[in-house]
Amino acid sequence: xxxxxxxxxxxxxxxxxxxxxxxxxxxxxxxxxxxxxxxxxxxxxxxxxxxxxxxxxxxxxxxxxxxxxxxxxxxxxxxxxxxxxxxxxxxxxxxxxxxxxxxxxxxxxxxxxxxxxxxxxxxxxxxxxxxxxxxxxxxxxxxxxxxxxxxxxxxxxxxxxxxxxxxxxxxxxxxxxxxxxxxxxxxxxxxxxxxxxxxxxxxxxxxxx
Amino acid sequence: xxxxxxxxxxxxxxxxxxxxxxxxxxxxxxxxxxxxxxxxxxxxxxxxxxxxxxxxxxxxxxxxxxxxxxxxxxxxxxxxxxxxxxxxxxxxxxxxxxxxxxxxxxxxxxxxxxxxxxxxxxxxxxxxxxxxxxxxxxxxxxxxxxxxxxxxxxxxxxxxxxxxxxxxxxxxxxxxxxxxxxxxxxxxxxxxxxxxxxxxxxxxxxxxx
DNA sequence: GCAGGAATGGATTTGACAATCCATTCCTGC
DNA sequence: GCAGGAATGGATTGTCAAATCCATTCCTGC
Numbered sequence: 001x002x003x004x005x006x007x008x009x010x011x012x013x014x015x016x017x018x019x020x021x022x023x024x025x026x027x028x029x030x031x032x033x034x035x036x037x038x039x040x041x042x043x044x045x046x047x048x049x050x051x052x053x054x055x056x057x058x059x060x061x062x063x064x065x066x067x068x069x070x071x072x073x074x075x076x077x078x079x080x081x082x083x084x085x086x087x088x089x090x091x092x093x094x095x096x097x098x099x100x101x102x103x104x105x106x107x108x109x110x111x112x113x114x115x116x117x118x119x120x121x122x123x124x125x126x127x128x129x130x131x132x133x134x135x136x137x138x139x140x141x142x143x144x145x146x147x148x149x150x151x152x153x154x155x156x157x158x159x160x161x162x163x164x165x166x167x168x169x170x171x172x173x174x175x176x177x178x179x180x181x182x183x184x185x186x187x188x189x190x191x192x193x194x195x196x197x198x199x200x201x202x203x204x205x206x207x208x209x
Numbered sequence: 210x211x212x213x214x215x216x217x218x219x220x221x222x223x224x225x226x227x228x229x230x231x232x233x234x235x236x237x238x239x240x241x242x243x244x245x246x247x248x249x250x251x252x253x254x255x256x257x258x259x260x261x262x263x264x265x266x267x268x269x270x271x272x273x274x275x276x277x278x279x280x281x282x283x284x285x286x287x288x289x290x291x292x293x294x295x296x297x298x299x300x301x302x303x304x305x306x307x308x309x310x311x312x313x314x315x316x317x318x319x320x321x322x323x324x325x326x327x328x329x330x331x332x333x334x335x336x337x338x339x340x341x342x343x344x345x346x347x348x349x350x351x352x353x354x355x356x357x358x359x360x361x362x363x364x365x366x367x368x369x370x371x372x373x374x375x376x377x378x379x380x381x382x383x384x385x386x387x388x389x390x391x392x393x394x395x396x397x398x399x400x401x402x403x404x405x406x407x408x409x410x411x412x413x414x415x416x417x418x
Numbered sequence: 419g420c421a422g423g424a425a426t427g428g429a430t431t432t433g434a435c436a437a438t439c440c441a442t443t444c445c446t447g448c
Numbered sequence: 449g450c451a452g453g454a455a456t457g458g459a460t461t462g463t464c465a466a467a468t469c470c471a472t473t474c475c476t477g478c
Contacts (some may be wrong), residue, residue: 419478420477420478421476421477421478422475422476422477423474423475423476423477424473424474424475424476425472425473425474425475426471426472426473426474427470427471427472427473428469428470428471428472429468429469429470429471430467430468430469430470431466431467431468431469432465432466432467432468433464433465433466433467434463434464434465434466435462435463435464435465436461436462436463436464437460437461437462437463438459438460438461438462439458439459439460439461440457440458440459440460441456441457441458441459442455442456442457443454443455443456443457444453444454444455444456445452445453445454445455446451446452446453446454447450447451447452447453448449448450448451
């Protein structure tokens with residue numbers, strides 16, 4: 001549960017410093033979502049954030065460290081949006097509402113960038129072990145959030161007792177990720193919609209009574 | 210249906226030349242599967258394929274052209290494996306057999322590299338429009354193969370008449386891609402298994418009678 | 419108000435890597 | 449067997465981006 005905010009390893013940050021650091025992270029996250037990690041240069045980040053080399057390297061050991069901060073940042077952003085929706089699951093309507101939010105959000109970008117977490121994971125998995133572990137942890141949190149929502153549905157009698165929230169959550173996350181990837185490639189939300197609808201239909205299989 | 214073999218744009222290739230070109234493509238495909246596109250250098254490819262600069266640039270305009278050839282190569286490889294299995298779909302046993310092959314194959318790599326097509330798509334989507342289109346085309350072919358298999362199952366009375374092979378195929382491909390990504394990140398096949406099992410269960414919803 | 423660390427400026431170095439170039443050798447068709 | 453394109457050798461160039469360095473300025477706590 002270690003947040004991304006305080007990496008108080010060596011230097012203590014002043015308020016101003018923290019702001020600069022956050023700005024760099026945010027800008028980098030945006031650039032890397034729009035264009036991938038490898039093709040966003042440190043110079044790009046410097047320019048977009050309006051900072052100098054000294055500043056950037058004052059807050060981040062190297063590009064990898066920046067990337068790690070970006071992963072943490074995107075994890076916060078995604079889960080910050082997802083958790084409220086998922087913890088409110090008490091009906092299939094709520095589940096569909098969750099689906100709609102995601103589809104709408106992705107549609108507004110025409111799928112560009114794909115999943116902020118998944119795309120980082122895909123690009124970094126074979127290149128940066130540490131990054132892979134961080135992404136794995138992000139996915140684990142996401143999966144947990146889904147599972148808790150489904151558990152709630154079960155406990156409220158919306159889902160049958162024999163429904164397995166763990167498996168359903170993992171399958172749902174997979175469907176979501178696959179849908180996001182295909183939507184990113186096709187620049188069109190149909191795959192995401194169909195994938196999520198199928199996942200929800202599968203969950204519907206475990207409707208109570 | 211244009212194959213990857215003959216890019217007879219300008220130079221006509223001799224048998225030997227074709228062999229060299231293929232070797233470069235194969236080696237590049239392997240390296241890029243193992244380490245991603247951005248982090249495999251032309252030098253890496255040269256070394257591994259045992260060719261010189263002149264050779265590589267004799268057959269490929271630049272790195273992008275090589276990447277395009279790799280996409281085509283991986284598409285052939287994947288569909289070459291998938292199509293026979295999918296066109297033989299005539300029962301849920303066959304569907305499960307298809308699932309098992311994929312799980313086994315990916316398990317033998319511990320998920321490393323993820324999907325040969327999907328990982329390329331994810332890394333290149335926002336960087337190389339042409340590559341994105343090529344990957345989209347590959348996915349379309351894959352989706353078609355799945356759809357045809359499901360259609361066959363329906364026509365043979367295994368699936369009900371109201372089953373929608375188009376939607377089911379898209380949902381299945383999404384589940385597969387998501388499962389592959391999560392499995393790549395976690396280095397463990399559970400996500401892939403659960404995702405495919407859910408997809409198959411969903412298809413099972415449309416079992417005849 | 420001053421000491422010391424934090425924050426910033428900005429030029430510079432270093433290295434990697436894609437791509438080019440000029441030869442030379444090898445084949446293949448005629 | 450020879451002409452001409454294909455294939456290869458291998459050094460070299462040029463670019464770009466990551467990272468370093470030495471200052472200088474700014475704050476904050478005491």
